[in-house]
Amino acid sequence: MYKLNMATIRKTKVGKYTYWQIVESKRVNGKPRSVVLAHLGTAEQLLYRLKEGPFEKKIRSAAHGAVELFYKTALMLELPRIFEQSFSVQKRDGLKVGQSLLLAALHRAISPGSKRSFASWAKQTTLPEFSMFNPAKLDSQHFWDQMDTVTTKELAAAEKAITLKLIKEGLFSPRLLFYDLTNFFTYIDSGNERSSLTRRGRNKQKRHDLRQFGLAQAVTKDFLIPVFSEVYEGNITDKERFIPFLTRLREKLAELHISLEEVTLVFDKGSNTKNNFAALDTKKIPYVASLSPSYHQELLEIPLSRYRKVKVGDHEILCYRTCYEVWGKERALVLYLSEKLRQGQIQGLTQALEKKYSLLNELKQKLNNPRARKKQIENVQNKVAEILKGERGPELIKVSIQDKGSGRFDIEWELDKEAYRRVTEDIFGKKVLVTSQDGWSDQEIIAVYNGQSNIERVFKHLKNSYHNAVQPQYHWTDQKIRVHTFICLIGLLLSQVLWKKAKDLGYTISVESLIDMLSQVRKADIITVTGMKGKPAKESKLEEMEPELKEMYEELLNTF
Structure with a gap:
């Protein structure tokens, strides 16, 4: 067989x-x-036989550019040294507290996620290679235990050391500081008594149903580098927080041997009160701020024919300067016309008027319904007043009520064209600035205040779910919330410093685009088999990328 x-x-x-x-x-x-x-x-030797000669094989590919340059930025600012000196030397899974906080900051800046997701993210990058840690060991418990050791005093010490380093590197000029506040909603249960920071208040993301905490910040004019921050209770208003902030800022600057009188503070109308301006006067703190136009109607009535043209940057702007009594004191005021603001206000007014027209039309149909109940004229007047309330409704929409007898009424309305023209042409677009810097020119005052939008961009960064996000934060105690916010601000600091480097090299891209592009730079581990004997040669090399990306990456690398 x-x-x-x-x-x-x-x-x-x-x-x-x-x-x-x-x-x-x-x-x-x-x-x-x-x-x-x-x-x-081996498999590699078998492939060598089949290919009849040497060959290369990629065995691993990982994101490299962003984590490498962020880590180099941290080294440039000496954050590892500062953190080691500021925080506990306790070790967990081979890492000191400061090392764990820095790794968490890189995570929040580049690809925000929970502490639980850190390990899976880190495994996809080259960060473990040059930071020397095993990502499999760094679970959420690791970060919670490390964060537990951090005190408010240690956070203040670290912030002070970082600011001194920024001054040394020429990244912090105290001449101008921009101040603003925001808040972040949380999912902390109403019955949680361990957190006194999180309170219900007016949430800027419209989540009034949730507990929140506040964040006050002062940043530099150039590149939005945060130099002072403070977490506070969520039920405190912007106006209430202003004087305590001035006190803390004075203390912090004194530690840096900087007098608050040397700094010009720039802030918006949300912090305006008589007491707050009295505090500025008493402490002799220079300032540039905005006033709410609605409280100074007589200033808005000044015709544009009395304005003069000034050049601010590349734009010509109409402005008017005067002295005016504000909260019991003569102060220098600058009014100027912002066409961008005017167009936005007109768009908002148009939407508001359309909504009021729709509600008036609904009321008209109800009044003309044969089955409608008889009404008193006072009821109709009250309903009309309710519809017109706000958004200049009573001023712009003229409503006539017609009595048809037997408790029946009808309404007609029309837009007051002259009032509409006066509002949109003579009032809209005007901003009112107040300053103690009497010696500054109109151009300087306007240019400085326009920089206030910088800090608003900072808060947008902190609420960007793709980079530098404070939310979501899965912590339920005040201590953890403070440490978590500190971690996020360190990530923001690294982002802004790296962005400044890119700007200095001539790249005009946003910080988010910069991080996204650098994340595309990947490094691969390659083995090369050159014969049947011996181990295959192993090396790491960058994967192919677009020439523009390669040029930017290499130029940034050369700045360190």
């Missing part, structure tokens, strides 16, 4: 190495046995 014996390939392990063999099943002394026909060697 003819027997067909089929040869097969078999894997065998010797120590930690895997080899391949060609084997055939035969009977030896009447028993089936696998007989080795040929030793093929």
Whole structure:
């Protein structure tokens, strides 16, 4: 009888190495046995045979550009040293507290996620290679335990040391500081009594149903580098927080041997009260701020014919300067026309008027419904007043109520075209600035205040779900919330410093685009098999990328 014996390939392990063999099943002394026909060697040696010569094989690819440059930025600012000196030397999973906080900051800046998601993110990057840690060990418990050791005093010490380093590197000029506040909603349960920071208040993301905490910040004019921040209770208004902030800012600047009187503070109308301006006067703190136009209607009535043209940057702007009594004191005021603001106000007014027209039309249909109940004229007047309330409704929409008798009424309305023209042409678009810097020109005052939009961009960064996000934050105690916010602000600091480097090189992209582009720079581990004997050569090299990205990456790398 003819027997067909089929040869097969078999894997065998010797120590930690895997080899391949060609084997055939035969009977030896009447028993089936696998007989080795040929030793093929390792998988790489087998491929060498098949390709009849040397070859390369990629065995791993990881995101590299963003984590590398962020880490180098941290080294430039000496954050590892500062953190080691500021925080506990407790070690967990081979890392000190400061090292864990820095890694968490890189995570929040580049690809925000929960502490639980850190390990899976880090494994996809080259961060573990040059930071020397095992990502598998860094679970959420690791970060919670490390964060537990951090005190408010240690956070203040770290912030002070970082600010001194920024001054040394020329990244912080105290001449101008922009101040603003925001808040972040949380999902902390109403019954949680461990957190006194999170309170219900007016949330700027319209989540009034949730507990929130506030964040006050002062940033530099150039590149939005945060130099002072403070977490506070969520039920405190912007106006209430202003004087405590001035006190803390004075203390912080004194530690840096900077007098608050040397700094011009720029803030918006949300912090305006008589007491707050009295505090500025008493402490002799220079300021540039905006006033709410609605409280100074007589200023808005000043015709544009009395304004003069000034050049601010590349734009010509109409402005008017005067002295005016504000909260019991003569102050320098600058009114100027912003066409961008005017167009936005007109768009908002148009939407508001359309909504009021729709409500008036609904009321008209109800009044003309034969089945409608009889009404008193006072009821109709009250309903009309309710519809017109706000958005200049009573001023712009003229409504006439017609009495048809027997408790029946009808309404007609029209837009007051002259009032509409006066509002949109003579009032809209005007901003009112107040300053103690009497010696500054109109151009300087306007240019400085326009920089206030910078800090608003900072808060947008902190609420960007893709980079530098404070939310979501899965912490339920005040101490953890403060440490978590500190981590996020360190990530923001690194982002802004790296963005400044890119700007200095001539790249005009947003900080978010910069992070996204650098995240595309990947490094691959390559093994090269050159023969049947010896271990394959292993090396790491950057993967191919667009020439523009490669040029930017290399130029940024050369700045360190």
